Amino acid sequence: MRVEVLLTITRSGTRSLGAQIEEQLRDAIRTGSLRPGAVLPSTRDLARQLGVSRPVVTDAYGQLAAEGYLMIRQGARPRVSQSAAPVESARSAERPRGRPDWRPRFDFRPNIPDLSAFPRGAWLRSLRDGLSRIPDADLDYGDPRGVEPLRVALAEYLGRVRGVVADPGRLVVTNGYAQGRALVCQTLATAGVRRIAIEDPSHPEQRATMIRAGLEIVPIPVDAAGLDVARLASTAADAVVLTPAHQFPTGAVMSAERRTALIDWLRTRDTIAIEDDYDAEYRYDRSPVGALQGLDPDRVIYAGSVSKTLAPALRLGWLVVPDRLLDATVSEKRLADLGTAHIEQYALADFVARGELDRHLRRMRTRYRRRRDALVSALADALPEARVEGSAAGLHATVQLSETDDEETVLAEARARGIELAALSAYRVASAGPPTLLLGYARSPEPALRSGAGELAEAVRAARVHTAR
Numbered sequence: 001m002r003v004e005v006l007l008t009i010t011r012s013g014t015r016s017l018g019a020q021i022e023e024q025l026r027d028a029i030r031t032g033s034l035r036p037g038a039v040l041p042s043t044r045d046l047a048r049q050l051g052v053s054r055p056v057v058t059d060a061y062g063q064l065a066a067e068g069y070l071m072i073r074q075g076a077r078p079r080v081s082q083s084a085a086p087v088e089s090a091r092s093a094e095r096p097r098g099r100p101d102w103r104p105r106f107d108f109r110p111n112i113p114d115l116s117a118f119p120r121g122a123w124l125r126s127l128r129d130g131l132s133r134i135p136d137a138d139l140d141y142g143d144p145r146g147v148e149p150l151r152v153a154l155a156e157y158l159g160r161v162r163g164v165v166a167d168p169g170r171l172v173v174t175n176g177y178a179q180g181r182a183l184v185c186q187t188l189a190t191a192g193v194r195r196i197a198i199e200d201p202s203h204p205e206q207r208a209t210m211i212r213a214g215l216e217i218v219p220i221p222v223d224a225a226g227l228d229v230a231r232l233a234s235t236a237a238d239a240v241v242l243t244p245a246h247q248f249p250t251g252a253v254m255s256a257e258r259r260t261a262l263i264d265w266l267r268t269r270d271t272i273a274i275e276d277d278y279d280a281e282y283r284y285d286r287s288p289v290g291a292l293q294g295l296d297p298d299r300v301i302y303a304g305s306v307s308k309t310l311a312p313a314l315r316l317g318w319l320v321v322p323d324r325l326l327d328a329t330v331s332e333k334r335l336a337d338l339g340t341a342h343i344e345q346y347a348l349a350d351f352v353a354r355g356e357l358d359r360h361l362r363r364m365r366t367r368y369r370r371r372r373d374a375l376v377s378a379l380a381d382a383l384p385e386a387r388v389e390g391s392a393a394g395l396h397a398t399v400q401l402s403e404t405d406d407e408e409t410v411l412a413e414a415r416a417r418g419i420e421l422a423a424l425s426a427y428r429v430a431s432a433g434p435p436t437l438l439l440g441y442a443r444s445p446e447p448a449l450r451s452g453a454g455e456l457a458e459a460v461r462a463a464r465v466h467t468a469r
């Protein structure tokens with residue numbers, strides 16, 4: 001079969017032929033004119049259609065595969081990747097599908113805390129106190145870094161709890177990590193960073209943000225000790241973004257050796273890491289590991305938010321930025337929105353200073369540990385052949401199925417039973433691995449986790465019957 005795609009390249013401009021092919025295919029995929037699963041011409045065919053050499057097409061396809069847009073398999077035609085609506089696919093796995101009022105019977109989505117435990121009373125009190133205390137001057141636009149009381153409270157909190165070297169002057173309050181990451185990517189791109197290494201697997205929204213900032217993605221595999229720093233060192237990446245406290249989505253905690261190696265790499269290359277201190281507050285069986293930023297505050301941009309500790313809806317996060325990037329980052333924040341909402345910042349400052357955040361976390365850690373234990377033991381009974389990992393910290397576990405299980409069929413069977421969950425493949429870039437489910441346990445009480453695990457095991461068995469047919 002000969003496959004044609006509509007691409008036009010020009011030899012008169014400054015853009016290389018490969019860059020033009022990459023750009024047009026990327027745009028076609030992003031805008032939906034090339035749909036997930038669509039077949040593309042082989043490298044040989046496309047080279048012939050466009051009158052370019054084959055390596056030009058091979059390199060362009062390779063880059064698009066690295067960014068998660070294409071699937072390239074030996075002996076098969078290149079296809080637009082299933083996760084190539086990059087932003088939507090994983091986020092939709094984290095959101096209930098179907099009608100907006102539809103609720104899953106068992107909610108195993110990763111990434112979301114128990115929203116029913118949001119401390120409404122304590123927050124209301126902080127909101128009221130914050131509002132009564134906010135000076136008139138702070139009802140103006142003000143400093144784009146955020147209001148002073150919050151920057152002071154967060155610097156104290158992050159130093160005490162995470163070992164972050166944070167002075168309030170280098171703290172920038174953001175609308176969640178999502179905005180922090182976008183500001184930093186823009187800042188790095190302006191500072192001359194071209195290639196940024198990311199963990200593979202990782203969140204596709206992160207990838208999309210980086211591509212939008214004009215950065216080239218360099219995916220680096222992750223194993224049980226976190227990001228593979230030796231692989232990173234063998235690439236030409238100019239910067240790296242990682243989740244060392246609890247790798248998302250594998251759940252790996254970055255080992256001490258890898259942390260040291262990473263800091264060595266940052267110093268040798270004189271470059272920058274973005275530390276997404278994701279899920280750091282939840283740690284059950286091991287003593288807390290401090291933030292990477294504490295090891296080299298001049299080379300690590302630290303990022304965090306209240307999305308997993310309180311609620312994503314607050315849209316409150318922060319960056320701690322090295323001096324050399326501070327002005328540029330603040331300027332990006334100013335251009336983005338002139339600053340995050342002040343009244344909520346005052347409320348969070350009060351909430352942290354009053355010790356409410358510590359109190360809430362103590363309560364939630366106990367609750368989540370019990371739920372984690374219930375899920376792990378229910379899975380051991382119901383699905384003993386599965387390997388459950390990544391549950392020493394965070395709000396979800398990974399459940400590795402047998403090589404012969406088909407992830408898509410398992411997901412379909414699970415959803416048919418009203419079970420919401422995500423699979424690891426939605427987060428992969430270029431890596432491969434056995435079928436693996438991500439089971440969030442934060443939102444369900446223990447009895448629901450036990451019956452949900454039982455029904456999930458039935459779904460896995462039903463999928464095996466289907467796959468065998």
Ligand SMILES: Cc1ncc(COP(=O)(O)O)c(C=O)c1O
Pocket residue numbers: 111175176177178179203243248276278304305306307312316317
């Ligand atoms: C890896 C990772 N880090 C951080 C966040 C938090 O993002 P935000 O603070 O913007 O809610 C998320 C949310 O999905 C995430 O997946």
